[in-house]
Amino acid sequence: MSSSSIIWPQKFLPGTTDNFVSNEIYVPNLIAQDVWPNLVDITRWESYYDNAGQITPPASGPTLQNPGEQFSFATFGFPPLQAQIKESVAPTATSPGRLAWRAWQDGDADSAFEIYHAWIVEDTEWGAVRILTQESQSGKPAAELAKQRPNPMLLGHQRWLDGLAAASVTAKAKT
Template sequence: MTTQNAINWPEKYLPGTGDNFVSNEVIVKGVTAARVWPFLTDTATWESYYDNVADISFPGGGGPALHDGADFSFGTFGFPPLDAHVVEFQEPADGVPGRLSWTARQDGTPAERLDVLHAWLVEDLPGGRVRILTQETQLGEPAAALAEERPNPMLNGHQAWLDGLIRAARR
């Protein structure tokens, strides 16, 4: 039996304790974690395969590649650019899953304030398969409003990101 890895969650963002949580996963054959990883961590590629992201910048310099401790900003889901900070970064290796997570925030009034943790896990599975899991916990009134929308824009948006990521890795 193969055990699949899980996201590492800081207590503040533990799934089911915030205002919105989504989980999306794909398992596909013919692609490796090493092939997927550059498309996930190089923000210069994001807009080529995912249309729900814009205005990516690195206000303190650096980029476009993410790394542990990187600060960047990006717009998504109609929000103005969110201030993001990479809190976990582990490249995939033999028997070790790739892990990437960032916090993203929007300040303002309570009706505008948003605080999220978006996490990714990319791992090779037996039989030439790769598993990509992305999960996000959101805190704040905008998150609670998103959670009530049907169809769920976060669930659908993250699935589009996964699907685009796989297409880009297969090119």
């Protein structure tokens, strides 16, 4: 089985921006459809990820499902970032779930930055779910994050994946 990959806009291609991280886990005994609701319902994030807050869902409701819609959230100590859904395709038994957004902070040359954050949630042939998240960032704040050791974005996104997986296991056990 070949794994799906992120569809990157040209300006966010990995290796061409100021900061890039990739995190991936495989979780046994879950399927993509168990994970998807916990990822796309933005109001659930704070219950399993301690680095998201001040969430404002899209106007249509709490689910990140309509490309073009905007939402906002605070993360990594930044004030709430404006974000726009770029891709949202729910998983099926034969195709991966895909979620991506562009987020930004306006400002001057020292404070403005832009990110592209993408997710893939897909079933494997061996009965695990693969959850991949990658983020590419441009701007001085992104370059400063990339210099930090340990890398806070890499560690933060790993906590996000681990929390998402745990929340999905717990939700499945209740059904």
